[in-house]
Amino acid sequence: MALSTAFYNTFFKRNSVYVTSIFAGAFAFGIGFDVAVSNVWDNWNRGKQWKDIRHKYQEADSE
C-alpha cells in the first residue's frame, strides 16, 4: 500500500509530472529498445556486417 501510494504521489498526482514522465519514458524506452535490438542483431550477424570487416580495408586510411 505504501509503495502504491508513493508511486501515485510521484507520478500521477500532478498532471505535469504525469505527462512529462510519459514523454521521458517513451524517449528512454525508444533508445533502450533500439540498443537492445541492435545488440541482438549484431550478435546474431557477427562477422557478416560491414562494420565487422571494415577494419581490414581501412588500416591505411587516417580516418
Added chain:
Amino acid sequence: MLQRLPAAALSKAGAFSASRAVSPRVIRLSSARFASSSAASANVLQSLVYSRATLVSATLLATGSIAWYTHLYGTLPFIGEVHASSPAEVGLHPAAYPWSHKGWLDSYDHASIRRGYLVYKEVCAACHSLDRIAWRNLVGVSHTADEVKVLAEEVEYTDGPNDEGEMFQRPGKLSDYLPRPYANDEAARASNQGSLPPDLSLIVKARHGGADYLFSLLTGYVDPPAGVEIREGMNYNPYFPGGAIAMPRLLFDGVVEYDDGTPATTSQMAKDVSTFLSWAAEPEHDERKKIGIKAVILFSTLTALSLYVKRFKWSVIKNRKIVYNPPVDKTH
C-alpha cells in the same frame, strides 16, 4: 434390398418409413432394425461394413490417396496427358540454397558482397549494366569511401556543357552511376548477336527463384542432351527457360583473384555475385529486417496488451449473473 444400401441410405429410408417415429438418431434406429432380423456375428460384420464411419474413412482414403498422388506427380492418376513441351523447356527449378541472408534475422554477408562486386566488375560488367547502383551506394556496404573514389575515378564520364557549350570528359565521382558497357540497348544487341544482356540492378527480384536461380544458372552450364539442338552462338543451360542462352559460361576457377584470399572457384564466384546482385536489388534488406524485428516485438506486445485489457474490461459484464425473481402473486 435395403441391406445392400449404405448406412446413409438406410437411415433415410428409416426416417421415411411410416411405422417409425421420425427421430434425429436415425443410425440407432437402423441398427436396431438389423438386430431384430440378423444373427449376432453377421450383425457385427454388417454394421461394420455399412457403418457411416466405414463409408467416410473409405472416401477419405480414396480422396486422400488421389490428392497425394496428384501432389507428388502433378497429374491425376490413370488419366493420360500429352504435352507438346517437356518440363525442361520452361527451365529447371533451382534448388533452394542456404544463403547467408536467408533467415529472418540474417543480414547480408558483406565480405561476400565485396567479392561479388569484384566478380561483377571483372566478368559481368563486360556485357551487363547495373544502372540503378551509384558509386556512393557501395560506400559503407562493401568498400570504404576512399576505395570507391578510386574506383570511380578510373571511369571517364561525359559532363557538361561547359562555358563554351561543349560536353567534356571528367573522371567519375561518388555521385555517378556505374558505367554501362554499351551506349544503349541497340548497341548491346548489335554486339551480342541480337541478344540483349539484361540490366542486373533488379535481376534477383525479376527472376523466379531469385538468387537461387542466378546461382544455378551460372553454375549450371552442361552439354546439351541428346536430341537438343543448340544454334550457333547459343549455349545450353537447363535452368534457362528454353534451354538456349546467349550468355556462355564465363565463371571458371580462378577467373578473378579475391583480395581477401578466398579461393575463386566457380561456385564461390557464383555465390558471391549472386549475393552482390541480391544486395543490388534490395539494398534496404538489412535495415528492413532490423525494423521488422522491432515491429514484430512491439506489435505483438501491443496485441497481447490490448487482448488482456479487453478481457479485463469485459470480465465484469461476462461474469454478470442475471437472476429472475418472478413476481409473487399476492392476490391468492
